[in-house]
Amino acid sequence: MSWMVDAFATYLYGMKVIAIALAIAMLISGIDDLFIDIIYWFRRIKRAFTVYRRHKHMDYRELYKPDEKALAIMVPAWNETGVIGHMAELAATTLDYENYHIFVGTYPNDPDTQRDVDEVCVRFPNVHKVICARPGPTSKADCLNNILDAITQFERSANFTFSGFILHDAEDVISPMELRLFNYLVDRKDLIQIPVYPFERKWTHFTSMSYIDEFAELHGKDVPVREAIAGQVPSAGVGTCFSRRAIMALLADGDGIAFDVQSLTEDYDIGFRLKAKGMTEIFVRFPVIPDDYDSRKKAFLQRTRSANVICVREYFPDTFSTAVRQKSRWIIGIVFQGFKTHKWSSSLTLNYFLWRDRKGAISNFLSFTAMIVMIQLVLLLIYQRLWPDAWQFLSIFSGSQWLTTLLWLNLGLMINRIFQRVIFVTVYYGLKQGLLSILRLFWGNLINFTANWRALKQVIQHGDPRRVAWDKTTHDFPSVTGNNRALKPLGQILIEQGAINQTQLQDALIHRMPGLRLGGTLIYRQVITAQQLAAALAEQSGVSAESIDAWQIPEALIKLMPDSVALHYAVLPLRIEDGTLILASESAIDPVSLAALGRKMDKPVRYIIAPRGQVVVGLRHWYARKRQNDERSLLQKAVQRRWLSAEQAEIIWSNFVPRQLLFAEILISLGDIDMAAMNSLLLRYERSDLALGEFLVEQGVISAETLNYALELQHQLQVSMPTLLQQAGISEEQLQQLERENA
Structure with missing residues (x-):
């Protein structure tokens, strides 16, 4: 013993x-x-x-003053089935911003995620699928490089550029004002980082709840001090916005490759690379306090300004093994790869924070x-x-x-x-x-200790920290609405409704008329009526169809909607039902635009599908920038003079309206501009006094030759009221008399 x-x-x-x-x-x-x-x-x-004491805190309403610049959100996606749709839906319904596009990086050997993204792209024209060149999973940096390449291709095809490039993961919940904040700062700052605050779970979920402790202190105290002392901000990989200048510098530095494909923490790496180039970085804790916040239930001692900062929310790993995998990846990237890539610098303050990053090991x-x-x-x-x-x-x-x-x-x-x-x-x-x-x-x-052992073991096994493969962590996504619903093809709906047969559909698809989409081609050839097309589009969009008379809309309701809004979205206000503004549109309104309409009209909105031409003639009558002769009035005067019967006038009007179409539709149908790019361009066009075609030429989006061709095509496809009146027996002299009275 x-x-x-x-x-x-x-x-x-x-x-x-x-x-x-x-x-x-x-x-x-x-x-x-x-x-x-x-x-x-x-x-x-x-x-x-x-x-x-000298200055008040900046009010969040200041974020609305700059015009909306085009922002690109980059989302790597490997095995993210069922997540992208939720993210796009949540962004569309909550983001107080419209001029943004989401680029989702998928892999050729991940068909389930690709299929999911395809369905989302149909519903959300601002979501774009990117297929990476190599099978996955590659590193997150490699996926981001593929996304950046797709963005530059999109910019060239759409003839416009993005001002900011934002990093997000598929499971992120984005603050409604995040893009407003980035839009406000991106012209002055090259790297903008906002805080990350994990979602809470039950208190017994110690693994995921340990993340809220670490991030609350890291993004509440440590990173703000780092920015104040060293002027350097490490990207969190989500909620990071890079200026165009920063992205171009990274592309030039890497000979066309912006992100280090061998890095497991490419976000951390980029913060140092931009700092070395003399670019400005900022960590922003900007609170947006709702007007009704005082009436809301709050946790005890929760601080108003701190609890309402613009931030990224997400669920973090909830099992011990997944948390260890994620943190070991962070340790390898920041400590081992970081030490090999970023040696000690000449700046003592920067070296001090490098020491703090590496002492975690x-x-x-x-x-x-x-x-x-x-x-x-x-x-x-x-x-x-x-x-x-x-x-x-x-x-x-x-x-x-x-x-x-x-x-x-x-x-x-x-x-x-x-x-x-x-x-x-x-x-x-x-x-x-x-x-x-x-x-x-x-x-x-215990998690951090185990992650350290795992990281050390992986580095020793591979002999070089840069050879360690990307180990993706799975996350949860908060529940939003129901399942994503892909749009059924319009031709299939028309067949099911008995409007056309398969032979007519194939003929229309093969011999589609220039400047017209499928529905327009079928109407122009008198295969279907405008009412049949409206019914099919309504079923496709999940809304109702309704015939309207724009001349019967109360003028007070017309004045409620600004000209720029009506013309941008090609909608007419019809009525208000239970506080909701009902709009008429001739085509589906995507969720992003519908949410923007609600914000601009300051009330809930929903829409119905009107038969082709009814909204177009209404827009020309009520909102056109350059008012033309009122075709409806011209027709009525002919009836009053008994040159036409009421029945004849009705037939002429029913032939005239479906043959009216917007110039933007022709450009999109010709393939000169896609719908997503057109939405961004129309936001800028709201501030222009030029005609749309002249504006697009001025912006370099289309050439003068393309403009002339599109205008000529519009003239050929549309039928004019004078032509229809002459076909009905109105003489040239009578027509001139009607036009003088109508002037």
Whole structure:
């Protein structure tokens, strides 16, 4: 038995040596963290007594002042079936912005995700599928490079450029004002990062809830201090916006390759590359406080400004193994790959934060080992106090006053660390989660410790950290609406409704008339009526069809809708039902445009499909920038003079209306501009006094020859009222008299 006692005493001595090394290392790390705390609170107090006494906090309404610039959202997608549709739907219904496009990177060997994205693209014209050149899964950086290449191709085909390029994952929930914020800053800043705040789960989900503790402190305190001291911001990989200048510089730097394909944390890497090029980076905590916020239920001690910042929300991994995989990837990318790629620089402040990034590889081991030592000492103390006739051993701290002092210092630093974390979790999530963060400390340390071992093992196995393969982490997505619904082909609907047969459909598809889509071709050839087309389009869009008379719309309702809005979206206001504005359109309105209409009209909106031409003639009558002769009035005057009967006038009008079409439809049908690009161009056109064709030529979107061809085609396809009147027997002299009276 004595030899066991001697062995245990030797073990305790070894534990004392380890405890001394741990205490010294933890003191250094603790002082480092304390320095960040002091800087943060000093700056905050100083700004409270200086800057914010002279200036009020910027109101979020300032974000609406700049015109909407075109923004591209880049989303890598590997095995993301069922997620992209939710993201697009949530973005369309919640984003307070319209001029954006989502580019989704898929892989040739992932047909399920491709099929899902195809269905989404049908419903959302601003969503574009990108197929990567190589089978997946490649690195996220490789997928982003493929997306960037597709964006540049889209820019060339659409003849316009994006001002900002935004990183997001498929499972991200984007704040409604995020794009407004990026739009406001992208002309002045080259990298813009907003906070990430994970969604809460039940308190028993310790793994995913440990993320809210880490991100609340990291994006509440550490990154703002980093930006203030070093002027450098690490991208979080989501909620990051790059200016066009930054992307072009990265493309030039990499000879056409912007993101490092061998990096597991390409976002972290880019922050340093842009900083080295002298570009400006900013971390933005911008609150948007709703007018009714005071009446909402809030968590105890949740701070209003902190809890309403524009941020990215998402669910993080909820199992131990997935969290370890994700964090080990971060460690390999930031610590091992980062050390090999980014050596120590000439800037002391930047080197200091490089040290803080890399010390995690050591501090994760230290904190976990310290916990193991502490648990053993506590168990030993319990044994000696409660076990009868227990062996009594001297404390490993006996006779070492300096070690005891060191441990007391570390205890104080640890209490400060816990206190700081509780504060930053509380201000966003409330006191309950702030206190629960104390319970999650051990579990979070265990995850980080295991992730460190896994990262170290992978680096040793591969011999080079840059050879470690991308290990994608799976996420959850919050539930929004139901399943995505792909649009049924219009021809199939017309066949099912008995309007046409298969032979007529094939003939129309093969011999489609220039400047007209399928429905227009069928109407022009008198295969179907405008009412039949409207019924088919209504079924395709999931709305109702309704014939309208634009001249019967109350003028007060017409004045409710600005000219620019009516002409941009090609809609007419019909009526208001239970507070909802009912609009008439001749084609489907995509969810992004419908949400924008609701914002611009400041009320809920829904739409019906009107037969072809009814909205067009209504727009010309009520909203046209250059008013022409009123064709309806011309026809009525002919009836009043008894040159035509009422029945003849009705027939002429029914022939005239379906043959009226918008110039934009001809351009889209010809393939000169696609629908997504046209939507972006029309946003800019709202501020122009030119005719649409002249504006497009001025912008370099189409040539003067294309404009002339499209106008000539419109003239050929449309039928004029004077022509129909002459065909009905009205003489040239009578027609001139009618036009003079109608002028």
